[in-house]
Amino acid sequence: MSIILDVVFAFVLTYLSFLLLSLGNKKHAGITRLTSTPSPLLLIVLHSLAYFLMAISLMNCIDVWKTEIGVVVWIGLLQLASVMVSATFTYLPTLYTVVCNYLLLVAFWGPRLREK
Amino acid sequence: MKSQTVNRVAINRERLDVALRTLIAVALGYAFSAWLSSAIANFIGADGREHEVLVRMLFFCVYCTFILFTFIFDTTKKASIIMTALSALALCLYSISTGL
Amino acid sequence: MKGNVRKSMTWLHTWSSILVGWLLFAIFFTGTLSFFRTEITYWMQPEQHAAVPSEKALEHGLRYLAINAPNASEWQLSLPDARSNTLDLSWRDANAGNERRRGPRVMLNPSTGEEIKVRETAGGNFLYRFHFELYGIDRTIGRWIVGVVSMMMFVAIISGVIMHRKIFADFFMFRPKKKLLSWIDGHAISAVLALPFHIMITFSGLILLGATLLPFNSEERVRHRPQGTEVRQNAQQQNLASPDINALLALPISSMIAHAERTWQVPVESLSITHPGKANAQFTLSGNNRTQLSAGRGGSSALVFNAQGEVINERPASVAANASQATYNYLDMLHQARFADTLTRWLLFFAGILGTIMVGTGSVLWVVKRAKQQLGEFGFELVRGSNIGSIAGLMCATGGYFWVNRLIPADLTSRSLWEIKVFFAIWLVCVVAGFIWRDKKGWVVQLGFAAVLFALVPLLDHLTSATGLDFAVANGDSLRVGFDLMCITLAAVLGYAAYHVTKAKAVKAKRVNSALSPKRKDTARQNKPQGDNSEALI
Secondary structure (H helix, E strand, O other), X not given: OHHHHHHHHHHHHHHHHHHHHHOOOHHHHHOOOOOOOEXXXXXXXXXXXXXXXXXXXXHHHHHHHHHHHHHHHHHHHHHHHHHHHHXXXXXXXXXXXXXXXXXXXXHXXXXXXXXX | OHHHHHHHHHHHHHHHHHHHHHHHHHHHHHHHHHHHHHHHHHHHOOOHHHHHHHXXXXXXXXXXXXXXXXXXXXXXXXXXXXXXXXXXXXXXXHHHHHHO | OOXXXXXXXXXXXXXXXXXXXXXXXXXXXXXXXXXXXXXXXXXXXXXXXXXXXXXXXXXXXXXXXXXXXXXEEXXXXXXXXXXXXXXXXXXXXXXXXXXXXXXXXXXXXXXOOOEXXXXXXXXXXXXXXXXXXXXXXXXXXXXXXXXXHHHHHHHHHHHHHHHOOOOOOOOOOOOOOOOHHHHHHHHHHHHHOOHHHHHHHHHHHHXXXXXXXXXXXXXXXXXXXXXXXOOOOOOOOOOOOOOOHHHHHHOOHHHHHHHHHHHHOOOEEEEEEEOOOOOOOEEEEEEOOOOOOOOHHHOOOEXXXXXXXXXXXXXXXXXXXOHHHHHHXXXXXHHHOOOOOHHHHHHHHHHHHHHHHHHHHHHHHHHHHXXXXXXXXXXXXXXXXXXXXXXXXXXHHHHHHHHHHHHOOOOOOOHHHHHHHHHHHHHHHHHHHHHHOXXXXXXHHHHHHHHHHHHOHHXXXXXXXXXXXXXXXXXXOHHHHHHHHHHHHHHHHHHHHHHHHHHOOOOOOOOOEOOOOHHHHHHHHXXXXXXXXXXXXX
C-alpha cells in the first residue's frame, strides 16, 4: 500500500511541476488569473518552484527504488504527467484554470506581476 | 518547353545530389564510424568485452552525427570533400591506435 | 542542403522516417506489446486461467517433485508472482551432469496441485521475436532490416528535435479540430513528451543488434555468460534415494522465504533445491530484488540456506566490470525491461504507446499535408495506401491473432504456426485493401473491423476459456482482466478513430498517373508553395 502512496505522491508532484512550467506559454497562462505571459521575475519563480517539486519527486523515487531504477521510474512519471497536463489544458480547461490559480496564489500578486 | 527541360535537369540534379549524399552518409559513414569508434576504444585501452560494448555504443552515436552532417552542408561537393577527409583522418587514427 | 540547417533537418527527418514508417510502426507496436509478452502468452493459454495463487503452492510443488522426480539432483520451483499465476516446476536428472540443457518442465495449479497442460501457442513471444528479427526470413537478414530501420528512426528522432522550432514554447500544445495542425501537434506531443524514452529505446535497440550490425566488432564468446562477476555453483553428481514427502514438508522453507522477503522487501519468486531429501540439501531463494541495472542480468542477489533453515551463503548480485559494461548493461536492461515491476512496466508501456502514436501520426501527417498538391502522384498514393495497411491493417491482424488462438482446436498440431499464418493473412488482405481503397473508406472499414475484433475479445475470452470472466474477477486475476480491459480500451480508441474519419471531409482518390506528363508535373511544381517541408508550420 505504501508504494502506491509513494507513486501517487511522486506523480502529483511532477504533475504540479509541469503545470507550473506550462504557464510560460501565453495560451496556457491566458486562461488563468495571469491572463497573459508571466513577467520574467514570475517566470523564474514558477520555474524554480517547478524544478523544486521535480527534485522532491525524484528523491522520493530514488528512496523507493534506489538510484538506477528510481531515475527510470521518475522519467516515466514525468512523461505521463506531461501528457496529463496537455490533456488537462485541452479537454478540462476549467480544472486547469482552478489548479493553476491555486498554485499561483496570484489573487494578491497577479496584477503587479503580469507582463505589461 | 525550355522551362520544362530546365526543370527536368534541375530535378535530376537534385536526385543525383540526394543519391550521392545518401551513399556518402551510409557507406562512408559506416566506415568512418567503425574506424573512429575502434580508434577511441583502442586509445582508451579497452579490450575484450569492454572494447566490444564501447565500440557498439560509440559507433551509433558517431554514425548518426555523420549522417546528419552529410545533409547539412550547402553543396554535395563540400559534403563529399569534408566527409571523405574526415574518414581518411579516422582511418589514420585507427591505424595509429592498432599500431600502438 | 536545403539552404539552412533547419530546412535540411526537416528534409532529412521527413525522408528518413516516411520511407520506413510502414515497418517502423509494426516494430514499435509489437515491441510495445512485448513488454507484456508473458501476460499475452498467459491469456493465449486459457488452460492457465484456472490457476489461482495459493499459500499451498509450495506444498503442492514439493509433493509433486518428490513423487515424479525423486532422483533428481536439483529441483526448481517458480512460485506464482505478479506476472504468473501458476507454479512452474523443473528438475535436473542426477545423470545430467553439469549440462546447461533444460530438464523436464511442468506447470501446476497452485491451489489444487493439478498439472496444467497448456495448448501450444505462438503467444507473446511471436510478437517479441517479430519486432527485432521479423518472421519468415533468415534471422540475420531480419535483424539487418530492423537494424537499418532503427538507424533511420534514430536519425529521424535527432533531426526531428533539431528541426522543431518551438519545442519548448509548444511543449504542451495540442489543438484538436484543426486538421493539419492537429496532426502536427499530435505528432509533436507524442514525440517530445516521451523523448527520453524514444532516444533510449532506439539507441538501446541498435546496440542490442550490434552483434549483427557490426560484424567487425563481435567477439567469439560463450552464449549466456553472465555479464558480471557472478559465480555459479555446479550441481554435484550423486545417487539419490527418494526423498520422504513428510520430511520435505517439515522443512522450514516457509521461514526461509519469510527471512528472504524481510531482507529484500520483495517476494521470493523462485526456489532451487540441490540434493533434495538429503541432509546436505541446499535451498537457493531468489526474487526480483535487483537495484542495479548496470549489473546486467546477474543483478539479483540470492540467499542459500541449509536444511535447518540457516543462511549459509549469500550469492551477491554481480557487478559490472567497468563503466562501459555498466552503461551497456543499463541500456540492455532498460530496453528489455527484465527488471521492471508492475508500475515500471506500465510506464514503459505507456511510453511505447506514445512512440507508436508518434510513428503513426507522422505517416498520416505526411499524407494530410500533401493531399491537395500531390493527389494522384504515384509516391503519394503509395504512402497513402500503405498507411492504411500498416496502421489499421496491423490492428486487424493483431486482433485476428488473438481470435484465432481461441477458435482453432487446442490439440491441433502446429497450431502456433496456424496462428501466425492467420496473422499475416489478415495483414496481407488489409494491405491490399488499403491500396485499393486509399481514401477514407479504407480507414473506416479497417479501423471499424479492428474495433469490433477487440471489443469482442472479452466475450470471446469468457466463452472459450477454462473459466469464465466472473471467475477471473472473483479471484483477482489481474493478468487476464487487464488484458481484456486493454482490448476494450483499444477498441474504443479505434472505434472513435473510425467515427472521426467518417466525419472528415473526403479527399477522393484519383487514378494514379504513373507517368505524369512533364507539363502537369511542372505546373504542380510551380504551384507548390515554397518551403514545402512544414517550415511554415513548425
